[in-house]
Amino acid sequence: MGGHFPETLSGSVVHDLPDEASTGRLAAAVARLARVGDAILLEGPLGAGKTTFARAFLRAFFGDPLLEVPSPTFTLVQTYGGLGQARVYHFDLWRIEGPTALVELGFEEALGDIVLVEWPDRLGELRPERALTVSLSLAEGDRRRVMLEGWPDRLEELA
Ligand code: ADP
Ligand code: MG
Numbered sequence: 001m002g003g004h005f006p007e008t009l010s011g012s013v014v015h016d017l018p019d020e021a022s023t024g025r026l027a028a029a030v031a032r033l034a035r036v037g038d039a040i041l042l043e044g045p046l047g048a049g050k051t052t053f054a055r056a057f058l059r060a061f062f063g064d065p066l067l068e069v070p071s072p073t074f075t076l077v078q079t080y081g082g083l084g085q086a087r088v089y090h091f092d093l094w095r096i097e098g099p100t101a102l103v104e105l106g107f108e109e110a111l112g113d114i115v116l117v118e119w120p121d122r123l124g125e126l127r128p129e130r131a132l133t134v135s136l137s138l139a140e141g142d143r144r145r146v147m148l149e150g151w152p153d154r155l156e157e158l159a
Contacts, residue, residue: 011152013159017136017144023049026146026158027056030132033154034061034114036086039128041120044136049144050118053134054090057116061088072118077105087113093122102126 017023030040040057042050055069058080072078072092080088089110096102096119107115107126120127132150139145148158 011149011155013148013155015146015148016139017049017146019142020049020052023052023136023144023146024056027053028060029158030134031057031060033151033157036113037111039111039115039117039131041123041127041131041133042116042118042136043120043133045138048136048138050136051092053136054116054118058088058090061086061114077110089113089115091115091117093117093119096122099124099126 015022015026017026034040034057042053044050051069051071055067058069059065059067062081062085067080069080069090070078072090073094076092076096078090080090089106091105091107091110093102096105102123103126107123111128115128117123120131120133130150132148132155135147135149137145148155151158
């Protein structure tokens with residue numbers, strides 16, 4: 001996705017996302033780079049596009065544009081794939097009750113597969129160090145801004 005050498009040098013990449021389709025394209029680019037053991041942390045306020053990003057990631061990752069991806073607001077986690085495919089866990093931790101609940105939900109085991117996490121500030125000490133952090137922020141109308149941090153070996157490919 002183009003070259004932003006100075007930004008990747010400083011360890012982050014910033015993009016304007018003028019519409020939902022551009023958020024989808026970025027999520028698909030992240031999906032192409034994702035591998036087992038990865039954690040993708042989705043930061044940003046309500047309505048910023050965290051679930052929209054996760055949905056586009058999952059559809060691209062599994063090559064299924066019709067894949068149903070409900071928001072895990074109430075279930076806290078939804079699982080995709082497995083049975084011969086990679087497994088991807090989509091967490092929404094807004095309503096999580098604390099670290100014990102997180103462990104009971106199987107968060108640590110899930111780190112052996114691929115995890116997408118909305119509201120990752122809830123992870124506390126369980127926050128993985130080697131994650132890609134995707135920070136979405138609201139701008140006018142449908143516009144969003146995104147800052148990507150982490151994945152020093154791959155960030156350049158998202159610039
Ligand atoms: P969150 O999970 O961060 O609360 P959602 O993804 O559920 O946010 O909601 C984002 C809303 O904003 C959706 O209704 C989506 O259609 C809309 N939207 C508009 N423009 C964009 C954009 N550029 N990127 C992502 N979502 C967008
Ligand atoms: Mg959400």
